[in-house]
Amino acid sequence: xxKNITPVIEFWVSVALFLFSVAYxxxxxxxxxxxxxxxxxxTPRSIPIFLSFAGAFLSLVIIIQTFVSNKSLxxxxxxxxxxxxxxxxKTVFTVALLLFFMVTYGFLLPWLGFLVSSFGFIxxxxxxxxxRKWYVFLGVPLVTVVVxxxxxxxxxxxxxxEGELFFLLTEFxx
Numbered sequence: 284x285x286k287n288i289t290p291v292i293e294f295w296v297s298v299a300l301f302l303f304s305v306a307y308x309x310x311x312x313x314x315x316x317x318x319x320x321x322x323x324x325x326t327p328r329s330i331p332i333f334l335s336f337a338g339a340f341l342s343l344v345i346i347i348q349t350f351v352s353n354k355s356l357x358x359x360x361x362x363x364x365x366x367x368x369x370x371x372x373k374t375v376f377t378v379a380l381l382l383f384f385m386v387t388y389g390f391l392l393p394w395l396g397f398l399v400s401s402f403g404f405i406x407x408x409x410x411x412x413x414x415r416k417w418y419v420f421l422g423v424p425l426v427t428v429v430v431x432x433x434x435x436x437x438x439x440x441x442x443x444x445e446g447e448l449f450f451l452l453t454e455f456x457x
Contacts, residue, residue, distance in 0.1 A: 290349050290352070292371070293345065293349050294346060294349045294350075297342045297343075297345040297346045297349065298342070298346065300338060300341075300342040300345075301338075301339055301342035301343060301346065303338070304334075304335045304336075304337075304338030304339040304342060305335070305339055307331065307334065307335045307338065308331075308332060308335030308336065308339065310331075311328055311331030311332045311334075311335055312328065312332065314327055314328050314331065316328065377411060377412070380411050381408055381411060381412075384404055384407050384408055384411070385404070387404075388400055388401070388403075388404040391403070392446075393444070393446065393447060394446050394447050394448050395446045395448055396443070396444055396445040396446030396448075396449060397428075397432065397443035397444065397446075398428055398432060398443075398445075399446065400446070401424070401427075401428045401431070402424045402425065402428045405423065405424035405427055405428065406420055406421065406424045409423060409424065
């Protein structure tokens with residue numbers, strides 16, 4: 284159990300995750316299979332079904348752990364509750380900022396391309412999460428983006444576009 288949130292919040296978040304995982308599993312089972320996939324061991328349903336089972340199992344583990352560690356799901360005293368509430372506000376703000384970065388990344392990806400937008404997204408996320416060493420928040424994204432680019436573009440042959448801005452700049456300067 285995390286020490287930053289109250290057991291009540293942890294319990295209800297786990298219940299929501301369990302319900303989401305079950306709904307995801309139901310949706311995964313209803314996915315249509317392509318013709319001829321009866322004989323192959325891994326189908327388009329395999330990974331979603333595995334993810335739904337994993338999510339349901341892990342959320343059940345958290346629910347049981349919450350009940351075992353807190354026989355009664357009660358709130359803390361008022362001073363402890365206030366400090367937990369402040370930590371929760373900071374955590375919610377951090378999550379909201381990361382979600383904003385994800386949406387921005389999705390919008391910038393077609394314009395800036397994979398390399399630039401992924402580098403910017405990972406840099407911003409690392410800074411928001413509290414890392415202040417320049418060699419970490421510049422080095423980790425650089426290595427990550429280059430390794431993923433090599434893996435996807437070079438090894439697997441998946442084309443990762445340069446972005447519209449690249450083509451507009453090449454037309455402008457040529």
